[in-house]
Amino acid sequence: MKKRPPIPARDSGGAFKLNNPDDGTPIREMFELGDGLFIISEKCTYRIQMADQIDPERNNPSLPHNFQQKLFDHGTKSALLCRTLLQAKVMFRKEFQTIDVRQAMQFSLDALGNLISMDEISQRFAASEKAAIDKAQSGERDASLTVPSVGNVSAECKSFSQKADHFAVALMDIVRLFYPDMAKKHWEDFRNLVHAKYGEEDGFTRLLVQAAPFLKLIRDTRDCLEHKLEGVKTSDFAPQADGTIAPPTIEVDFRKSVLHRRSISSFMQEVTQAMQVYFEMIVVHICSKSAQPFAGLSLTVGEVSPESQNAWRVRFGYGSYDQIGRFIPCG
Numbered sequence: 001m002k003k004r005p006p007i008p009a010r011d012s013g014g015a016f017k018l019n020n021p022d023d024g025t026p027i028r029e030m031f032e033l034g035d036g037l038f039i040i041s042e043k044c045t046y047r048i049q050m051a052d053q054i055d056p057e058r059n060n061p062s063l064p065h066n067f068q069q070k071l072f073d074h075g076t077k078s079a080l081l082c083r084t085l086l087q088a089k090v091m092f093r094k095e096f097q098t099i100d101v102r103q104a105m106q107f108s109l110d111a112l113g114n115l116i117s118m119d120e121i122s123q124r125f126a127a128s129e130k131a132a133i134d135k136a137q138s139g140e141r142d143a144s145l146t147v148p149s150v151g152n153v154s155a156e157c158k159s160f161s162q163k164a165d166h167f168a169v170a171l172m173d174i175v176r177l178f179y180p181d182m183a184k185k186h187w188e189d190f191r192n193l194v195h196a197k198y199g200e201e202d203g204f205t206r207l208l209v210q211a212a213p214f215l216k217l218i219r220d221t222r223d224c225l226e227h228k229l230e231g232v233k234t235s236d237f238a239p240q241a242d243g244t245i246a247p248p249t250i251e252v253d254f255r256k257s258v259l260h261r262r263s264i265s266s267f268m269q270e271v272t273q274a275m276q277v278y279f280e281m282i283v284v285h286i287c288s289k290s291a292q293p294f295a296g297l298s299l300t301v302g303e304v305s306p307e308s309q310n311a312w313r314v315r316f317g318y319g320s321y322d323q324i325g326r327f328i329p330c331g
Helices: 079-091 101-138 153-178 187-198 203-227 264-290 306-312
Strands: 027-033 036-041 045-050 066-072 232-235 249-254 257-263 300-303 316-321 327-329
Touching: 027 079, 027 101, 066 101, 079 101, 079 264, 079 316, 101 153, 101 264, 153 187, 153 203, 153 232, 153 264, 187 203, 203 232, 203 249, 203 257, 203 264, 249 264, 257 264, 264 300, 300 327
Parallel strands: none
Antiparallel strands: 027 036, 036 045, 045 066, 232 249, 249 257, 300 316, 316 327
16 A cells, blocks of 8 residues: 555644643633734733644644744733733724724734833832842941942833833824824824814813823933933932932933933833823724724724623723613624
């Protein structure tokens, strides 16, 4: 009998599990994104790629069915992920929008990656700050006062501001899908566009009155630190005339962006939190303004009930209002 070539492993039946002993939580979300299948548990985010995606010509019959990779230690219990990628998944739907939703989701993934990096830098800096204080306090006391030290605070602020600006760039890339006139323009231009288009009292305009200067501050801070320009001052722990020791601080005065002297730890935490909010709300507003009718029904975007939020893991969805003003989500 003529010997037949072996059947590729990818053509046979099989099963797999997520190989992460540190997880063990249930899978809550699963969807296609880019070149893979995203699986999100309560604790982590994974990407699964099939053998035919890695070897489309089928030159290697011994490849396993799939390849799995843990991307983030953030799952459906993470506000960072829910307010960015999962909210984007609910908003960027081809049934309701005419933009390239696959591209919008890729930009959302880029934003999430930078947001997670910001959070990691923020937590690492806070831990280093605490360790420096503990070390200084544990030393012998004499006539001098030991001043703690974190190290190169400027480099930490530079890394953080770079990630924050990359986050803002990804968000602006999403904006440009909806507003092509924003090509090569920036947040102040977008605020002016929205004001002219929707009016001063519109909720989107009021949001950008706050968001645009904030996002400009992030860009200006990054420019100063990256290109070593005057305008941003960072300091490690420093003794004060009243006998206290000030924590590491940052202050900005550049291109009309002003940040008064602030604790670096507080600055990083507040920026990370604000970026989640601005991503969520800017995406919600742009999708609300451009929502397309579905099956003859005019849809809008609204805040879903607490029960739906628990099920969907996001705060906003498509739907319509009934006669007594209740928001009824769609899908």
